[in-house]
Amino acid sequence: MIEISNLSKMFTLHNQGSAVIPVMQGAALSVASGECVALTGASGAGKSTLMRMIYGNYLAASGRIMVGDVDVATAEPRDILALRRYTLGYVSQFLRVVPRVPTRDVVAEPLLAVGEDRETALARAEDLLRRLNIPEALWALSPTTFSGGEQQRVNIARGFAHVYPAMLLDEPTASLDAINRETVLSLIEEAKARGAAIVGIFHDEAARARVCDREIDVSAFTPRGAA
Amino acid sequence: MTPLLQVRDVARFYGSRVGCRDVSFDLYPGEVMGIVGESGSGKSTLLNCLAGQLAPDAGEVLFDTRTDGLRDTLRMSEPERRMLGRTDWAFVHQHARDGLRMGVSAGGNVGERLMAVGGRHYGEIRGAAIDWLGRVEIPEDRIDDRPTAFSGGMQQRLQIARNLVTGPRLVFMDEPTGGLDVSVQARLLDLLRGLVREMGLSAIIVTHDLAVVRLLADRLMVMKDGHVVETGLTDQVLDDPQHAYTQLLVSSVLQV
Amino acid sequence: MSDYNFAYLDEQTKRMIRRAILKGLAIPGYQVPFASREMPMPYGWGTGGVQVSAATLTPEDTLKVIDQGADDTTNAVSIRKFFEKTAGVATTEETARASVIQTRHRIPEETLREDQILVYQVPIPEPLRFLEPRETETRKMHSLEEYGLMHVKLYEDISQHGAIATSYAYPVKVEGRYVMDPSPIPKFDNPKMEMAAIQLFGAGREQRIYALPPYCKVVSLDFEDYPFEASKADHPCDLCAAEDSYLDEVIVDDAGGRMFVCSDTDFCRARRAAGHTGAQGVPHKEGTT
Numbered sequence: 003m004i005e006i007s008n009l010s011k012m013f014t015l016h017n018q019g020s021a022v023i024p025v026m027q028g029a030a031l032s033v034a035s036g037e038c039v040a041l042t043g044a045s046g047a048g049k050s051t052l053m054r055m056i057y058g059n060y061l062a063a064s065g066r067i068m069v070g071d072v073d074v075a076t077a078e079p080r081d082i083l084a085l086r087r088y089t090l091g092y093v094s095q096f097l098r099v100v101p102r103v104p105t106r107d108v109v110a111e112p113l114l115a116v117g118e119d120r121e122t123a124l125a126r127a128e129d130l131l132r133r134l135n136i137p138e139a140l141w142a143l144s145p146t147t148f149s150g151g152e153q154q155r156v157n158i159a160r161g162f163a164h165v166y167p168a169m170l171l172d173e174p175t176a177s178l179d180a181i182n183r184e185t186v187l188s189l190i191e192e193a194k195a196r197g198a199a200i201v202g203i204f205h206d207e208a209a210r211a212r213v214c215d216r217e218i219d220v221s222a223f224t225p226r227g228a229a
Numbered sequence: 230m231t232p233l234l235q236v237r238d239v240a241r242f243y244g245s246r247v248g249c250r251d252v253s254f255d256l257y258p259g260e261v262m263g264i265v266g267e268s269g270s271g272k273s274t275l276l277n278c279l280a281g282q283l284a285p286d287a288g289e290v291l292f293d294t295r296t297d298g299l300r301d302t303l304r305m306s307e308p309e310r311r312m313l314g315r316t317d318w319a320f321v322h323q324h325a326r327d328g329l330r331m332g333v334s335a336g337g338n339v340g341e342r343l344m345a346v347g348g349r350h351y352g353e354i355r356g357a358a359i360d361w362l363g364r365v366e367i368p369e370d371r372i373d374d375r376p377t378a379f380s381g382g383m384q385q386r387l388q389i390a391r392n393l394v395t396g397p398r399l400v401f402m403d404e405p406t407g408g409l410d411v412s413v414q415a416r417l418l419d420l421l422r423g424l425v426r427e428m429g430l431s432a433i434i435v436t437h438d439l440a441v442v443r444l445l446a447d448r449l450m451v452m453k454d455g456h457v458v459e460t461g462l463t464d465q466v467l468d469d470p471q472h473a474y475t476q477l478l479v480s481s482v483l484q485v
Numbered sequence: 486m487s488d489y490n491f492a493y494l495d496e497q498t499k500r501m502i503r504r505a506i507l508k509g510l511a512i513p514g515y516q517v518p519f520a521s522r523e524m525p526m527p528y529g530w531g532t533g534g535v536q537v538s539a540a541t542l543t544p545e546d547t548l549k550v551i552d553q554g555a556d557d558t559t560n561a562v563s564i565r566k567f568f569e570k571t572a573g574v575a576t577t578e579e580t581a582r583a584s585v586i587q588t589r590h591r592i593p594e595e596t597l598r599e600d601q602i603l604v605y606q607v608p609i610p611e612p613l614r615f616l617e618p619r620e621t622e623t624r625k626m627h628s629l630e631e632y633g634l635m636h637v638k639l640y641e642d643i644s645q646h647g648a649i650a651t652s653y654a655y656p657v658k659v660e661g662r663y664v665m666d667p668s669p670i671p672k673f674d675n676p677k678m679e680m681a682a683i684q685l686f687g688a689g690r691e692q693r694i695y696a697l698p699p700y701c702k703v704v705s706l707d708f709e710d711y712p713f714e715a716s717k718a719d720h721p722c723d724l725c726a727a728e729d730s731y732l733d734e735v736i737v738d739d740a741g742g743r744m745f746v747c748s749d750t751d752f753c754r755a756r757r758a759a760g761h762t763g764a765q766g767v768p769h770k771e772g773t774t
Contacts, residue, residue: 016473017480058462060469079448079462080257100422100444101415114426308629315633330616330637336644337637344640345633351643351708373644 003168003199004056006031009065009075010225011048011055025051029065029223031201035167038190038200040214043221049203052220053170056201057092058082069168087115091169093161095176097145097153105131105148105156106141112164123163130159133185151177162189169193171202175209187213231293233258233399233431234279239288241271241278247455248274252288254450254460258398261425261432263446263463265439265478271455272435273403279433280320280401281310292317292399315345319392323404325384328391329376335362335387336372342395361390365420382413386420393424400432406441418444439482443467451475492539492572498522502540502694506685509696514663515627516610521692531564531589532689534606538587541602541685542568547575549583554591554731554748561589578751590653592674594730594752597682599699605668607688610695612656612666632664635706643711652716658704665695667703673717673731678703720745724766725756 009029015021026048033039041049054060055074056067062075072085086092091112099108106127113123131141134155140148145156154177161169171190175183183206190213194200204210210217232255240250249271256262264272277283279290281302290302295317302310314320322328329338339358340348348354359369365386367379376384385405392400405421406414422445425432434445442449442463449466451459451474459472470476490496498520505519524532542548548568552561556578564587565576577583580595587604597603613623616634626634635656642650655672659665667678668686678684684697697703707713718732723744730752732745744765747753762768 013469014471016476054468059464061461061465061471079460079465080260082462083260083447098443100419102412103419311629311631333616333637334641334644337641340640341633341637344636345631349636349707349709351640352710354640354708355644 003035003070004031004033004201005066005068006052006056007066009052009055009067009223010063011051011060012063024225026055026220026223027225029220031218033168033199033201035197035199036194037216038194038202038214040210040217041201041203042210042217042219047219047221047224049220050172052223053092053172053201053203057086057090057170087112089167091161091164091166093158093169093171093174095154095172097157097160099145101146102144104142105136105145108145108156109159109163112160116164118164126163127159130162131156133189134159135182135185151179151182154178155182158186158189162193165193165196166198168199169201171200171204173203173205175204175206183209230257231299232256233260233293234433235289235291235299236279237289237291239275239278239285239290241274241283241285247271249278249452249455250287252457254457256399256431256433258431259425259429260448261430261434261446262448262450263442264433264435264450264452265437265442266452267437267478270452272452274455275452276401276403276433276435280318281314282320295398315342316395317398319395319397319400321385321388321392321400321402321405323407325376325381325388328388329384331375331377334373334375335367335379338376338387338391339394342391346395357394358390361394362387364424365390366416380413382409382417385409385413385417389417389421389424393428393430396428398431400430402432402434402436404436404438405434406436406438414441421445439467439479451478489571491544492542492568492574493524494522494536494539498536499540502536505694506537506540506696509685509694510683510698512663513697513701514657514659514665514695516693516695518692519694521689524689526563526567528690529608530560531587531606533687533691533694534587534589534604534689535564535567535687536689537685537687537694538564538568538585538604539572541585541604542572542574544572544574546584547577547582548572549577549580549586549751550588551586551591551593551749551751552589553733554593554752555750557750579755580749580751590669590671591731591748592670592677592680594727594747594749595755597680599681601682603680603682603684605670605684605686607666607668607686607691607693610666610686610688610691610693612654612664627663630662632658635664636708639706639708639711643708649707649711649713655713656706658706659697660702661704664706665703671717671731672705672713673715675703675705675713676715718745721763722747722753722756723763725753725761726763726766727753727756727761 007030011026012022012024043049055062058074067074069090072081109127110123136155145153158174174186187209234256236254239252241248252275266272278285291299292302294300336358339361340354343354367383376387406417446463449463450457453474459466459475467479470479502519505517509517524535550561550565552558568574569576580593585602589606611623616638617623639649653671654666654669655675657665657667681699683699686695705713721728724746727747730747733748734743734745736743
């Protein structure tokens, strides 16, 4: 489902003396449907960078990033948008939403975007919010005022609303209590069971051991001579 | 899928000064494109050239019309272009007074486009006006009030209703949230997002507010001195800017 | 005869006005700009109509002048006298005998014929003016047939009054093309504009002439669910008992007493001469009105 080969990335800081910082070289990765692969490596090794490149959020310098039949490294913006809408989900560490939109609508939005009717979308959203223990009293409020842990759970609910064939998870269990952590892990297991290809970053070793089939150490892709 | 709008090498000069030049892009149905840049970067000049409000000195602006397929809007006759402006196109101005008739009631403002394309049934026109006021969250009992009695945010929502009532396919927006309180802005942005999704609208939004494009635009075009310096997915351009100017622009945003 | 050139204006000016009239007739409803002259009367007193009449009159014509339908009001009397003096033409108060009729705010009740010309005095020729103050923009709207705004005005009427409240200067569309201001005639007169006579409109201050050739199609704007209605006071004439003429309401005393009388004085006089008598009328005697 996800096939990455010979991927490299550098940052050019034009406003800081045009410093060129190579951050990745020769990255390769393959994730099959129903498989969960963990990215490991020390902080700053490029786990998040790689994940953002797969999502099209960072621009690749060279190489291929095949997700399904789309090469994210060279695709047109609208193809990447379609990929994100239908195929590739992403649960980031931070919730980014329009202020003043009710939590229920925030979670239902990915379903509405793929043409799901409003009633079904809201029902699915409520189901997920319930599973993630967001009190019903909060559903009609905007999540921007929620605590960090609540925001993270809303973010997860939103990420799992649509059944994506491929998913990127950035620290999905961080800052969660045991019960909610368990819920998130079972959501991941359910996604795997229905055939989703998953790439994740987990600092939580026990969680990683439970849901991940393989580990890839991204330090191997750090360019020689780089800091 | 064919693009709704194809822009080819559009240029506009003010004497020897460049307004904008060498601008080319395709916009597909349902896509929202943001154009950002500082004052004087040529973004408003470009928008006005695209929307037929200013004649470019060079280039083509091809629009996929409902009736005749692809047409160069710059070489259309004036009546054809103005007809397009009342049917398939919409233009939301930064200042509501530029886009509204301040001496005409809210219902009349919304109904005008319907009447301009031949609506001759008062009951139906009024029904459509009530429906649209509801969709932009203006209470029905304000339908016979003039926009002068409305707040800035309400005026802007009325302008949006007035523009969208004929079901356009392409909306041009010039700083649609400019001059509004942030709380009013947020509500307006959410409204626009919902309408874009429900109606499958394509839109071109000119703004200098990066937060606005992050929320509304799928794609981003960054302009400086009349040139396009960078294009791409909105979040990619904002999170991993490639051009020196874009990097400066992004790093200059105040963090809240 | 007097020392004036025939009908006051010099021949060059009359020729210029005739060209504008001909252009107007060729493009029914289109406002033709013309170089309006200073006339020996103030703007608002019919300078446009007078110039059109001057350019139209020939020595053989018989002129009738009415103001709000009446031949005996100040404005009508002075314009009639003006042409008696400067053109030496015959004048009349009888609609049927006139070949040129200059009017302010009315169309005579009697059906006009092909050999007659009706000249209107027009204060503001632009029907879009109150909605769009820019002349550049209204001209563009006319040339592109962008008349949605005209219906916005009618929409506003209905939303505020529950019906189209515009009762005079009611906009019309001519030959399916130009929207035209019929001058401030009551909307009761609108249907009469599809007539056998030539209709000429002169606006002196605004320097515009427009025209309707005979049998021109003139449609009053409306909505499907609020159709145009040519309304009048629901009352017969108190002098001549006419049921179908446009009426003026006249207050007759300080106690609120009132009567309705034909605004067309010649029409009323002729009916009374023919023996019709209204509720407050007295039988007609020769030599009185």
